[in-house]
Amino acid sequence: xxxxxxxxxxxxxxxxxxxxxxxxxxxxxxxxxxxxxxxxxxxxxxxxxxxxxxxxxxxxxxxxxxxxxxxxxxxxxxxxxxxxxxxxxxxxxxxxxxxxxxxxxxxxxxxxxxxxxxxxxxxxxxxxxxxxxxxxxxxxxxxxxxxxxxxxxxxxxxxxxxxxxxxxxxxxxxxxxxxxxxxxxxxxxxxxxxxxxxxxxxxxxxxxxxxxxxxxxxxxxxxxxxxx
Numbered sequence: 049x050x051x052x053x054x055x056x057x058x059x060x061x062x063x064x065x066x067x068x069x070x071x072x073x074x075x076x077x078x079x080x081x082x083x084x085x086x087x088x089x090x091x092x093x094x095x096x097x098x099x100x101x102x103x104x105x106x107x108x109x110x111x112x113x114x115x116x117x118x119x120x121x122x123x124x125x126x127x128x129x130x131x132x133x134x135x136x137x138x139x140x141x142x143x144x145x146x147x148x149x150x151x152x153x154x155x156x157x158x159x160x161x162x163x164x165x166x167x168x169x170x171x172x173x174x175x176x177x178x179x180x181x182x183x184x185x186x187x188x189x190x191x192x193x194x195x196x197x198x199x200x201x202x203x204x205x206x207x208x209x210x211x212x213x214x215x216x217x218x219x220x221x222x223x224x225x226x227x228x229x230x231x232x233x234x235x236x237x238x239x240x241x242x243x244x245x246x247x248x249x250x251x252x253x254x255x256x257x258x259x260x261x262x263x264x265x266x267x268x269x270x271x272x273x274x275x276x
Contacts, residue, residue, distance in 0.1 A: 051077040052079075090122060093130065129235065132231050143220070143222040145261060153259065167260070
């Protein structure tokens with residue numbers, strides 16, 4: 049499967065991690081590096097994709113609190129938008145991988161429908177997500193496709209996101225042209241954090257377990273751009 053590794057060109061750690069990820073993919077995926085948008089190049093890609101609307105959303109919570117972080121979150125979102133566009137143009141499924149992941153399993157040519165989460169175990173093990181698992185049991189499946197509803201992630205804390213189903217990050221997933229088209233059709237809704245956006249529009253999410261990718265021990269958050 050064609051695989052794109054998002055990284056920040058000119059950022060030493062990002063390039064180092066991306067190269068490690070690229071090396072890990074050589075036996076199993078047709079991978080290449082994909083230069084990410086940063087706050088420095090944001091304006092160019094904003095114009096190309098014409099995302100202008102500000103509305104209540106996760107990413108827009110940063111607008112009043114931290115304009116710098118707001119722009120880095122927008123940059124991260126645009127990286128995924130650009131790759132969804134590429135998926136539609138190529139008319140083949142692609143894998144989207146952020147630089148702080150690496151491959152741990154052979155690709156099995158799974159025939160998924162719209163979107164395939166490829167790092168279910170490492171996403172589950174991240175402390176930041178532990179409070180969101182509706183049931184605390186870890187996946188017990190063998191390699192294969194599983195509907196995401198089998199292991200739902202929902203907020204159950206008392207806040208405005210209570211009951212909100214969500215994909216646990218966008219570190220490693222694959223998307224089909226069908227899924228990418230559905231995601232791109234809703235860009236007029238405005239800016240959103242990438243994983244929240246994916247869940248907002250009823251894209252069918254499936255996952256494989258054991259996972260194909262995992263995180264590095266120290267996670268480099270792509271959404272912080274050159275200021276990691």
